Amino acid sequence: MNTTEITAASEELFSGKILHMFHDEVILPDGGRAMREIVRHPGGVCVAALDDKNNLFFVRQFRYPYREEVLELPAGKLEKGMTPLENGKRELLEETGAEGYSYISLGQVYPSPGYTDEIIHLYACRVSSVGESRPDFDEFLNVEKLSLDKAVEMVLNNQLPDAKTQIAVLKTKLLLDSGKI
Amino acid sequence: MNTTEITAASEELFSGKILHMFHDEVILPDGGRAMREIVRHPGGVCVAALDDKNNLFFVRQFRYPYREEVLELPAGKLEKGMTPLENGKRELLEETGAEGYSYISLGQVYPSPGYTDEIIHLYACRVSSVGESRPDFDEFLNVEKLSLDKAVEMVLNNQLPDAKTQIAVLKTKLLLDSGKI
Numbered sequence: 001m002n003t004t005e006i007t008a009a010s011e012e013l014f015s016g017k018i019l020h021m022f023h024d025e026v027i028l029p030d031g032g033r034a035m036r037e038i039v040r041h042p043g044g045v046c047v048a049a050l051d052d053k054n055n056l057f058f059v060r061q062f063r064y065p066y067r068e069e070v071l072e073l074p075a076g077k078l079e080k081g082m083t084p085l086e087n088g089k090r091e092l093l094e095e096t097g098a099e100g101y102s103y104i105s106l107g108q109v110y111p112s113p114g115y116t117d118e119i120i121h122l123y124a125c126r127v128s129s130v131g132e133s134r135p136d137f138d139e140f141l142n143v144e145k146l147s148l149d150k151a152v153e154m155v156l157n158n159q160l161p162d163a164k165t166q167i168a169v170l171k172t173k174l175l176l177d178s179g180k181i
Numbered sequence: 182m183n184t185t186e187i188t189a190a191s192e193e194l195f196s197g198k199i200l201h202m203f204h205d206e207v208i209l210p211d212g213g214r215a216m217r218e219i220v221r222h223p224g225g226v227c228v229a230a231l232d233d234k235n236n237l238f239f240v241r242q243f244r245y246p247y248r249e250e251v252l253e254l255p256a257g258k259l260e261k262g263m264t265p266l267e268n269g270k271r272e273l274l275e276e277t278g279a280e281g282y283s284y285i286s287l288g289q290v291y292p293s294p295g296y297t298d299e300i301i302h303l304y305a306c307r308v309s310s311v312g313e314s315r316p317d318f319d320e321f322l323n324v325e326k327l328s329l330d331k332a333v334e335m336v337l338n339n340q341l342p343d344a345k346t347q348i349a350v351l352k353t354k355l356l357l358d359s360g361k362i
Binding site: 001002003004005013014016017018019021023024026028029030032034035036037038039040041044060061062063064065066069070072077105106107108109110111112113114115116117118119120137138140141142152155156157158161162163164166167170171174175 | 182183184185186194195197198199200202204205207209210211213215216217218219220221222225241242243244245246247250251253258286287288289290291292293294295296297298299300301318319321322323333336337338339342343344345347348351352355356
C-alpha cells in the first residue's frame with residue numbers, strides 16, 4: 001500500500017531558538033485531507049564514553065518538561081558548522097570534562113516520529129583524560145559514573161527512562177560483548 | 182549541586198489536537214533566568230507482540246516529519262479514560278489485527294527530555310489470534326513480520342531508527358534470553 005502524504009499547506013506557528021512548530025495540511029494516499037502538528041528540531045548527539053574499567057560517564061540534570069532530575073548520557077543539540085561527531089566530542093568535553101578517543105557510531109535515533117523531525121546521533125568512545133566540565137550558562141548538571149553492567153541493569157529495571165540513553169547503553173553492551181567495540 | 186528550575190512565566194503558543202506548545206521563563210538554580218521551549222503531549226504506547234515462532238509484528242508507515250516510511254512496532258497516542266495497557270491492546274489490534282495475551286511491561290521511555298513531556302509506555306506480549314487491521318481514517322500502514330533475532334540485527338545495524346522500537350526490541354531480546362518473558 002502506498003502510504004505517502006503530500007503537503008497541501010504549511011503554517012509556521014512558532015519560530016524559537018531551538019524549536020520550530022508547524023501546522024500542515026496533507027493529502028493522504030486516498031486523496032483525503034488531514035492536519036499534522038509537527039516540530040522541527042536541529043538534531044542532537046549523545047555519547048556513551050567508557051573509561052578503562054568500562055564505567056560510563058552520566059550527567060544528572062533537571063529536565064523542565066518533566067519537572068524532575070533525569071540521569072542521561074552526555075548529549076546536546078547539534079550546532080551548525082560542525083559534524084555530528086564533532087558535536088559529540090564537544091558535548092562530552094563540555095558536560096563531563098572527558099576527552100574521548102576511538103569514537104564509533106552507534107547509529108541514529110528518531111525519538112518520536114509522529115511529530116518531530118529530530119535525529120539524534122549516537123556514539124561510543126573510550127576516555128583518555130578527564131578535566132573540568134564547562135556546561136552552558138543555563139545548564140546545571142552533576143557528573144556521575146556507573147559501570148556499563150550496572151547501567152544495563154538499570155535500563156532493564158526501568159530506572160533510566162531517557163530514550164537515547166537506553167539505546168546507547170544497550171547497543172554498547174551488545175557490541176562490546178560481541179567484540180565490535 | 183541543586184539543578185531545579187522554577188517556572189517564572191508560562192505562555193501557551195499553540196493548543197492543537199495532539200500537541201500543546203509553551204514558551205516558559207524559568208528561574209535557574211543560581212537565580213538567573215532562561216527561556217524553555219516545550220511541547221506537551223498526551224503520551225504514547227508501543228507493543229512488542231511475539232507470535233509462537235518469536236516473530237514480531239511491525240507496521241511500515243509514512244512519517245510526515247521525516248518525509249519517509251519508517252518501520253516501527255505498533256504504537257499510538259494514549260486516549261483518555263483508558264490505562265496505558267488498555268491503549269496498547271487497542272493499538273495492537275487496530276494496527277495489526279492481532280490480539281495479545283500475557284502482557285508484561287517493558288518500562289517507560291522519555292523520547293527527548295529537553296523539550297517534550299511525552300512518556301511512551303512499552304509492553305511485550307504473545308499473540309493468540311490475528312484478524313483484520315482497522316487503522317484510523319488518516320492512518321495508512323502495512324503490517325510486516327520479522328523474527329526477533331532479525332529485528333535485533335537491524336537495530337544493531339542502524340536499520341530501525343525509531344527510538345521506542347529499538348528499546349522494545351532490545352529489551353524483549355534480553356528479557357527473553359534471561360527467561361524473564
